[in-house]
Amino acid sequence: MSYTQAEKLQIMLLCDIHRALGIEDSYDPDVIEEAITTDNNWAIGWKYQNLNDGSKTPPHVTFFVDTVDMYKILQYTYQHFSSDDRVEVESKLTNFHGEKSLVFPGFDGNNETDYLSVGYMLEKLGRFEGTDITKNSHMPCVDTYRRMLDVFLPARSKDWNHNKGISKESFIAVFQAKIHPSLR
Template identity: 35%
Template sequence: MAAFVRSNIAFRERISGRPDWNLPDGRTICRYLRQNKNKDEVEMEFSNQQKLIVTLLTDIHARLGIDNGIDPLFVQRMVRDDHGWALGWAYPGLFGDGVEVPEAVTFVAEVLGMWEAIEEAYAGFDRVRREQLARLAPAFGRDPRFRGFDGNHEADLRGIVQILVDDLGRWPIFKGRDTDSHRILADSYRRMLEVYERLSGAGCASGLSVEALAEILNAEIIPKSGMELDADVLLRA
């Protein structure tokens, strides 16, 4: 255990700009992913044979009760479900070159970062500003909260949320929340992210004004395409 901890510390001293994955600092993680999208990192994909080997080894590890800072059941589950990227986040000292982060993970991290900023901004509003937001964004401006992704059609994205929040301890503001939105929201989040990134610059800033927050929330409404929903319909949904 001590040797593993020392390797983690030494690794963090060598890297430059990479966040401490063991800390739930969502904005730092979001910023790092955005700045390092095109950098070459190690892929963490496993063949069926490798999955079998990992399963057997982690079963042995768990049965022997080895305490070396690695959770064998977590490793087994991430490998089995093709989420090898999560191992790089959980155990950065083991992967000196970093682990490639899939686009879906980057997208979900950006969505979580955006919603963290939205909820923190709203929590800081007084009654007057909350009423103003409700007027400027009538469909979604009343108590805006991250609702997750559709459990049926966006199960992969919802699963990434659960790994980031529940397994890895990132974005603790969403810990324990039901993340099944019961309707498809990925495209809505993409429209919101475009506005959020434009308004916040780095894409992970806080301190949004009422007007900025209203513009972001209004982007969730389906644009005119024959499928546009009236605000009253959205409020009843």
């Protein structure tokens, strides 16, 4: 769903009125205003199911959520590895630095602003608490994440174990995909 400039102005004015009246047991005007002004209209349906218009989640939002989920599952998996597994993983992966390599790096603030906007919106919705999802990576990351997700998503659906995460082999394969093919 998209809104005209006039509709956006009306919604923003209604949000101002809502705040001025001090209404607290209804819709959150800050969430609605942020969604409207940043063209993250999908967020309204995520926050309020009764306002979900049935539109499909935009692909860049799904990509963002899958990417953050991937990093959270990689962290979870690594935490459940034995000491021997960790040694093996580190020996097979160049430029892998344990827990530091498992922190979500973010998206580029200059070239991937649509993704950063999604991060700010998800943060306002209270999603992915405990993870900084609004980080500026200061370098383009979409292509890297896409390569990693191409390996991770099938592993998550085939090999996910709630008590351990994904398999060690899949974990290694995801991090190997992080390296550009021309540098392997």
